[in-house]
Amino acid sequence: MSDNSSSSYTVFTGKRVLLDSASQVGPATIFVDAAGKVARIDASYNPAGAALDAGDKLLMPGIVDGHVHINQPGRTQWEGVVTASHSAAAGGVTTIIDMPLNCIPSTVTVDAYEEKRESFRDGMWVDVGTWGGVVPGNAQDLGGMLDAGARGFKCFLCESGVDEFPPVNEEQLREAMQELKKKNGLIMFHAEMDTGAQVDGESDPTEYNTFLGSRPPTMEVKAIDLVIEMCREFAPHVPCHIVHLSAADALPAIRAAKAEGLPLTVETCFHYLTINAEDVPARSTEYKCCPPIRSKANRDQLWQAVLDGTIDFVVSDHSPCTPDLKLHPCCGGNIPVSAVEGDFVKAWGGIASVGIGLPLLWTEGRSRGLTFQDIVRLICERTAVHSGLRDRKGRIAVGMDADFVVWAPEQENCITADKLHFRNKLTPYQERACVGLVHQTVVRGTTVYDISNQDKFSAEPHGQWLDTPITPRD
Numbered sequence: 048m049s050d051n052s053s054s055s056y057t058v059f060t061g062k063r064v065l066l067d068s069a070s071q072v073g074p075a076t077i078f079v080d081a082a083g084k085v086a087r088i089d090a091s092y093n094p095a096g097a098a099l100d101a102g103d104k105l106l107m108p109g110i111v112d113g114h115v116h117i118n119q120p121g122r123t124q125w126e127g128v129v130t131a132s133h134s135a136a137a138g139g140v141t142t143i144i145d146m147p148l149n150c151i152p153s154t155v156t157v158d159a160y161e162e163k164r165e166s167f168r169d170g171m172w173v174d175v176g177t178w179g180g181v182v183p184g185n186a187q188d189l190g191g192m193l194d195a196g197a198r199g200f201k202c203f204l205c206e207s208g209v210d211e212f213p214p215v216n217e218e219q220l221r222e223a224m225q226e227l228k229k230k231n232g233l234i235m236f237h238a239e240m241d242t243g244a245q246v247d248g249e250s251d252p253t254e255y256n257t258f259l260g261s262r263p264p265t266m267e268v269k270a271i272d273l274v275i276e277m278c279r280e281f282a283p284h285v286p287c288h289i290v291h292l293s294a295a296d297a298l299p300a301i302r303a304a305k306a307e308g309l310p311l312t313v314e315t316c317f318h319y320l321t322i323n324a325e326d327v328p329a330r331s332t333e334y335k336c337c338p339p340i341r342s343k344a345n346r347d348q349l350w351q352a353v354l355d356g357t358i359d360f361v362v363s364d365h366s367p368c369t370p371d372l373k374l375h376p377c378c379g380g381n382i383p384v385s386a387v388e389g390d391f392v393k394a395w396g397g398i399a400s401v402g403i404g405l406p407l408l409w410t411e412g413r414s415r416g417l418t419f420q421d422i423v424r425l426i427c428e429r430t431a432v433h434s435g436l437r438d439r440k441g442r443i444a445v446g447m448d449a450d451f452v453v454w455a456p457e458q459e460n461c462i463t464a465d466k467l468h469f470r471n472k473l474t475p476y477q478e479r480a481c482v483g484l485v486h487q488t489v490v491r492g493t494t495v496y497d498i499s500n501q502d503k504f505s506a507e508p509h510g511q512w513l514d515t516p517i518t519p520r521d
């Protein structure tokens with residue numbers, strides 16, 4: 048007989064609990080200790096004395112989003128840690144890993160890393176960690192950043208969009224990877240390289256196709272060929288990762304590299320799986336990102352790669368900015384006189400979506416055979432492993448952090464403005480009809496979001512900065 052009244056534990060129970068991607072959905076009662084760790088799991092539903100009774104809703108591991116641009120410090124008019132972590136919490140995301148660019152300074156030295164950590168103090172509603180960056184000349188800083196807690200490193204093979212984060216060439220990359228080799232450090236690539244493709248000056252810049260034509264799949268294929276070459280050169284010591292894959296044309300090379308046994312992983316984003324280029328309206332620059340959203344045929348191939356495991360996991364790449372930089376019609380009057388309203392070519396690239404990925408993925412995926420187990424694998428487990436958090440996050444098991452999302456997979460959920468908690472609300476998903484609604488989000492045993500409470504969010508931030516040692520990824 049379990050003792051739910053035991054005061055030393057906070058108790059969570061439900062009839063439909065999914066502990067990890069290898070389990071079945073079934074009743075469970077989870078006992079969480081004062082440190083926020085799972086202490087015991089009983090395979091029965093027992094609401095007596097429970098702090099949270101999920102009832103018929105699905106209780107599964109909290110989501111780990113490994114690709115978020117919080118933009119703090121330095122560009123907090125674009126986003127900030129309070130709004131980004133509120134948005135995460137409202138969508139069942141219990142861990143976010145911040146990108147090293149768009150904040151100022153870029154996270155490319157130990158000092159910049161410490162500055163970000165200080166800046167985030169007292170503002171985290173979910174757990175937060177950060178990636179460091181590889182830029183020309185900072186190879187000697189990488190070891191120190193890893194020791195300080197950076198989860199790994201991101202680099203660009205083409206212009207990043209911000210001057211403070213320049214791309215690396217092959218020689219600089221090799222220098223960085225020599226340093227990473229000493230510590231088995233992970234490197235991630237924005238995998239686009241210049242192929243000489245240009246904007247067709249005759250075409251209307253307010254049409255999406257004009258921008259799309261300037262970022263062809265060959266830019267990704269060329270970069271991914273280089274990534275695979277470098278990965279092979281440093282294998283097995285430097286795990287390589289391709290962020291935000293969009294071009295299905297690169298899948299054959301990725302499949303071959305994986306079959307060869309190279310330490311290569313790949314992510315794609317919710318937007319590449321849920322939007323077709325054919326459907327992007329003129330002037331709707333909230334759809335612009337790099338690499339771009341491509342055709343429906345391309346999207347179908349990405350889905351196949353997600354379901355067969357070629358693509359390891361799915362993230363948001365939440366990257367907002369202010370509406371004026373999007374040159375968006377909604378910001379009326381704030382557009383520089385030199386710019387055209389709705390100009391896809393000149394608008395800032397980046398899609399805002401942290402915290403709304405779960406219903407998007409589920410709504411689109413369920414007709415393609417996506418299971419709850421797939422969801423846990425794609426947005427909880429594998430992103431946790433990738434972030435070096437295998438022994439804390441991504442699964443519900445004894446000894447792990449008690450991070451949960453409680454959601455109703457059958458409930459209709461239209462993504463209206465009042466449900467968007469990030470700072471700038473411009474997103475392609477506004478008014479999108481989905482199924483799947485998050486009701487509660489729990490971070491290390493504390494409920495940080497509850498849809499039935501007037502204030503929804505916990506009064507205090509309970510998020511922690513994640514600087515625990517990296518756990519092996521294989």
Ligand SMILES: [Zn+2]
Binds near residue numbers: 114116146364365
């Ligand atoms: Zn990004």
